[in-house]
Amino acid sequence: MFKGSRIKRLTQYWIIALLAAAWAIQSDPFWDKLMSEAEQRYGSAGKQTLSQWRTLVQENKNEKENTKLVKVNDFFNQRIHFGEDTLIWGEKDYWATPLETMGTLKGDCEDFSIAKYISLLKLGVANEKLRLTYVKARLSNGRSQAHMVLVYYTQPNADPLVLDNLSMQILPASKRPDLSPVFSFNNAGLWVGGGRDPKVKDPGTRLSRWRDVMIRMQREGLY
Secondary structure, rough: HHHHHHHHHHHHHHHEEEHEEEEEEHOOOHHHHHHHHHHHHHHHHHHHHHHHHHHHHHHOOOOOOHHHHOOOHHHHHHOOOOHHHHOOOOOOOOOHHHHHHHHHHHOOHHHHHHHHHHHHOOOOHHHHHHHEEEEEOOOOOOEEEEEEEEEOOOOOOOEEEEEEEOOOEEEEEHHHHEEEEEEEEEEOOOEEEEOOOOOOOOOHHHOHHHHHHHHHHHOOOOO
């Protein structure tokens, strides 16, 4: 009788412990705040996309970096619809935070690149491996236009991989002759052309829109 009662108590203890652990995983202050803000700003659709992003980040932290690149590139390219800033935000050139991009489900090339950059940082990819890169993209009609992509370096002097909202494929830069780099940056530096060393160590002093979106991301707790 005593033995059976003890087993019952132990079983109840482990059930309570497992439920508490599950609740701790689900109830995270960072995610709770972000999900609440997404719902307040963008309704249930915005909250749903943030929930999917949360799953992406939480379930892929231990994956290989190439897998993380594919998962993040696919996530945004499949969900976010391309749109001009004038139509989305009523401004000529607005750099959106990932929360804003996922909330509206719309964005231009800068918004895709910023969202992928922050996502990979959240997944544990080192900042020095990532750069948002302005390029001249050569179009099929022979003209070129300004475009932004995110690039990933396995090593500082490696041929970087390109994450582009115009392509589901992640290719080395050498396989993208349609793209000519102009300058690149992350939160620690700004590079000109294909230079290895940063020309400026605080890109916010040169790029006001980057500075502004960084401030907004900090307020949202994303950075």
